[in-house]
Amino acid sequence: MFIEAKNQLQTIRDVLRFAISRFNDAGLHFGHGSASAYDEAAYLILHTLHLPLDRLEPFLDARILPGELELVLKIIERRATEKIPAAYLTREAWLGDFHFYVDERVIVPRSFIAELLREQLAPWMEEPAEVYSALDLCTGSGCLAILLAHAFPNAAIDATDISANALQVAEKNVEEYGLEDRIDLIQSDLFAALADRRYDLIVSNPPYVNAEAMAALPEEYRHEPQSALASGEDGLKATKVILRDAANHLTADGLLIVEIGHNREALERAFPDTPFTWLDTSAGDEFVFLLKRDQLPRHQAL
Template identity: 40%
Template sequence: MQSASITFPHIDQTTPLKTVGDWIRFCASQMELQGCFYGHGFANPWDEARFLVLRSLKLDWDIPDSVLPSHLLGSEIDSLYQAIQSRCIEKIPTAYLLEEAWFMGEPYKVTPNVLIPRSPIAELIGAGFEPWITEEPGRALDLCTGSGCIGIAMARVFPNTPIDISDLSYEALSIATENIADKELGMQIQVYQGDLFSGIEPTNQYDLIVSNPPYVDQEDIDDMPEEFHHEPRLGLAAGFDGLDLVHKMMLQAPSYLSENGWLVCEVGNSAAAMAEAYPQVELIWPEFEQGGHGVFIVSARELSKLQN
């Protein structure tokens, strides 16, 4: 991959890039030339370029290819050029440029105040958390919610379950609240603010707690591609081993879980450190058909061992 020091080409309305397809090709080529990293929902430059261009033009990202020969207006060319330049030179993720990301087939508003949705927990939600959950939970919690996407997705799968979401960041909760209102789920989802469980009603008991907390260790923070530095550090960094918050969660969760409840938590590359830290607790590590790793599932009964 070539260096990001390559000069970004000057483009104006006299340049022979006229069609939607021209601009997708230009965007994909420049992302490769400028050394972009694809880790926010896209595996390759073509898919990301297609999404960036089509959604910038307010078109569905899955429109047929017959639209690609369509010509752009001058104002559309100017706007696209600026967006592509920001993606390639400043390494701003496409989701932040558009303020839109997709999770489990739904769009979500995202800004640099929240992480861009991409958790493999989506696959577990889609399966209704079977075989661990065999009926709709009486109550469920999305802890460290960010954009609210996990809590909203759970509300879709469990329409009769009251869902609580919580986050430390007021800015993140503002975005989550917008997403909840946009999807008309305000009657089902309750929003709390606080550090882990500190803002939750102490009497709340959950059959299911799901969390995608900060879990990036110091080594991975230092090595992250530039794109990830546009995300809120509060949502990523979690100490030397990446488990600062998870250690607290493991001790506090039993007080909020029902007798037969489950905690589902993503720790990513900190999985080895997690397994080493809790040899006395049976942690289940599901495999994902759609990709991803580093999610553990643990029962309330297993967690109670930590309080003995």
């Protein structure tokens, strides 16, 4: 099929149609930035040809040079046969207008918390200029730490991850944004290495996939670090530790914001007396919770 495509395809429109058909035939899963075979095909074609990612229409009938066609077909074929997430093929991922380097050392950035940071956590954070310290727990690529730095310009940011490999990727992104003086990268198993540090704001997108869901993950997700996904039988192993220890690391009026995937019902069963506030996101109000320090489980707070 690859040789036939090289001999027959001439325009970007031709290649786009071919890629969509190839992706649909391969039964790919789209959950790492693109929502459909069309979106993924358009992105990979535009990226490979060094064209603006938001402008497909003007180029649809442009003819592709033989060398360009070979490059495009190779990346399409790798996506279809190896089922590698597109972000790992292009070494880039986006959260809104923010661009990040990624590779297999980190999960592909995707977080509803990013949406909330665009609005500086309004209305919950009344005075963004008075956020002087913030923590991104389980930072991975460093994406949320970088968004925190932009949302709260007076804040010093700590960003932790248990993985030294992930922190190497985060360091690359922090340097790309010129934030070395504001973001401190720390290797830590959740709060373990943070001693008595306290923060006005803690955000976390920790591992939250339960054992049943891990066993059924599409192949694309198996290219990601499993330690950044799996969180025990119920998906709450990391979140329970965060709830246990967060009060010891929040200032008196500090906020904790945690993303938990599809675990709202399980979390509320596990903590029936904790008054979670569920924040509205583009996918609904069951994925991200907020707690003030004095709302954390009382027997676990100092």
